[in-house]
Amino acid sequence: MFDRRTFLRLSGLAGAVGLTGVASATPGRSPGPKEDELLVGISADGKHVEKRAQKIKRKIEKKTNIEVDLRHHNEELRYVAFDTSEASEKNRRKLKKRLEKQDKVKYVERNATYQSLQVPNDPRFGDQYADQQVNAPEAWDTTFGDSGVTIAVVDQGVKYDHPDLDGNMASNPGYDFVDGDSDPYPDELTDQNGDGEAEIHGTHVAGIAAAEVDNGEGVSGIGNSTIISGRALSETGSGSTADIADAIQWAADQGADVINLSLGGGGSTSTMQNAVSYATNQGSLVVAAAGNDYGQPVSYPAAYSECLAVSALDPDESLANYSNVGSEIELAAPGTNVLSTWTDDGYEKISGTSMATPVVAGVAGLTLAAHDLTNAELRSHLKATAVDVGLSSDEQGSGRVDAGNAVTTTPGSGGGGDDGGDDGGSGDSTSSSASGSLSSSYDSQCYSYGFEYSSPSQVVLELSGPSSADFDLYASEGSGSCPTTSSYDYRSWTANSQESITIDDPDTSTDLTVLVDSYSGGGSYTVTITEFQ
Known part of the structure; x- marks a missing residue:
């Protein structure tokens, strides 16, 4: 049974076979990297x-x-x-x-190690510019934000009593996955020994996204969203895959609308991808830093299709020389010399894709204050309303994020893209689903999907299967051939049966082919495909 039309159908393609609680730190387990x-x-x-x-x-x-x-x-x-x-x-x-x-x-x-993604600070110059560059003041004519929207900062911990943050922190500010307790306050507020071990990163990131706006004090964040903090990085700015994955899962379970990951460098791991896939399936938009390797490929976790990858811009809207680039980039944002909250209750400027990422997270939160959107709709809308700043798609994705456009443009109506930018699509969407069942680990089902739109900006595939089994989802584009478990373009294979794949700018020259495979167990499932214009 299909809820739109029968273009999602069984195919006879070759290769088709047999058509929560908080995971806290364990006592005695050291914080930070766990390479053994x-x-x-x-x-x-x-x-x-x-x-x-x-x-x-x-x-x-x-x-x-x-x-x-x-x-x-x-x-x-x-x-x-x-x-x-x-x-x-x-x-x-x-x-x-x-x-x-x-x-x-x-x-x-x-258990790979990830690092916070900032680069050494240049000398202070100018005033706060990031909010103006993304046209936040235009959005503020409509809304300063909504405390009912939650942004989770998975990082070094947030100084939640900072005078420019305390009004936007949740009453229960978060959880510490490094020390295994319910207080995510940074352990080291200053670099007392000159060894770089001061936990300033998470506080700076939180302030960019959601320092209090219109409170007559200090700087303005992008909007007045509520902040929760998952402390997963140690004093040195490093953290293990396990601690970060646990924090992402926790944030999703808290109902975070947006999860900010200003970290990376640990490579591709199944555990981390399962965590961001879980968060996406729970309804969170996961925004991640592209990395600071001076033009190298996009770092993980940003490179996962579940994450919205963000590159960094200089104040003149040129690409920051430290920013990573690649086809995974979806949006760009100011990241160089961004002024934000500091752990001495003051304000400092630092640079990195770590700083660009909470700009996008903050705009996402501000957008949700004006529009009721799913995470997939929000992701598409942010891209549809971005501004082309003259960079390649590998450098800017759909363009520089724009708060004014995102808030004032009705989703699905087109528009946005001021300053001569490409609006990235109309924001319309259409969905179709099909149901089936698999009997055992020897069973799988192949589908072929004919596109509704001629040039969709994004396609999201979602699989919902039985809790007592482990079903996986595979997809191939542009070939017309059914994917297999060893030959595919995209894969989602968590240890359960809730899977999600996001494909940007899909190849529509042939039908999209999809494989639902049982890794273990059997039962009924539903696969849903959503296209975004």
């Missing part, structure tokens, strides 16, 4: 992750005589962390191979 840990994804089968992991641990130790310690688990994202610090590098490789062969193990990977 292996993260193991456990496929859904209706059993608790911790119990399954204990069984795996016993088998591994019996076969290898190498002791491993189960240090942490996350039931919602279905992964565990095994401490292998007592093993040699050779034995660690041996453990990884053994773990990969265990029943219900979906992946095994290092």
Whole structure:
């Protein structure tokens, strides 16, 4: 049964087969990087992750005589962390191979380290400019923001009693995934030893997005959204995949409308992608920094299709020389010498794609104060109302984010794109869905989707399946051939059956092909495809 028309249909294509609570830091587990840990994804089968992991641990130790310690688990994202610090590098490789062969193990990977993404500050100059550059004052004629909109800052922690932040912090300001407690206040407010260990980053990021507007004090954030803080980075600005993933899951479970990730550099990991996919499925818009590697490819997690990747601009709207570039970039924003809140209750300027990202997050929050949008609709609307500043799409995506356009333009009406910019599409959308069932891990189903729009700006695929099974979603574009589990253009394979794929500027020369595959278990599912004009 299809809710729009039967262009989402079963195909006979070759290759088709058989047509939450908070995961807190574990006591005794050190904060920051955890490079001696292996993260193991456990496929859904209706059993608790911790119990399954204990069984795996016993088998591994019996076969290898190498002791491993189960240090942490996350039931919602279905992964565990095994401490292998007592093993040699050779034995660690041996453990990884053994773990990969265990029943219900979906992946095994290092607990990679991510860093906050800022660059050294240039000398102070000028006044605050980022708000003006994205036309926030035009948006403020309509709204200063809405406390009912929540932006989660996953970072070093936020100084929530800063006089220009305290009015916009949630009454329960957040959670500390580094120390494992309910107080996300930074541990080190100043660099007392000159070793760079001051937790200023999260406070600066929070102020860019949502320092109090029109309060007669200090600077203005982009809008008066409510801030919650997930402290996942240590004093050095680094954090483990596990801590960051747990914080993202927590933020989504708190109902965050927008999640700001001004961090990156850990490479592609299944655990991190599962976290941003989970947040997207929960309705959050995940906004992430492109990275500061001077023109290198976009960093993870920004490079995941679930994330809206942001590049950085200089005050003259040229691309900042430190900003990463690539086809994953969706929006650009001011990132150089951005003035914001500091941990001494004052204000400082620093630069980076870390600073550009909360500009976009703040505009997203301000937009939600004016328009009732899903996360996919919000993402499309921000791009449709962006301003072309004369850069390539790999540098600016759809253009420089524009708060005035986003707030004053009715979603779906077109418009925006002042200063001669391309409006990126009308913002209209259309959806279709199909339902089916899979019986076991040997079963899969292939679909072919004919596009409704001639040039959609984005397509979002969503799979909702049984909680006691593990279904995965694959897609291919431009070939007309059904994807397989080893040959595909896009994949979403969390350890459960809730999957999401976002494709920007899809190739419409042929039908989009979609595969729903059972990794384990069986049951009914629904796959939904939404096109955005």
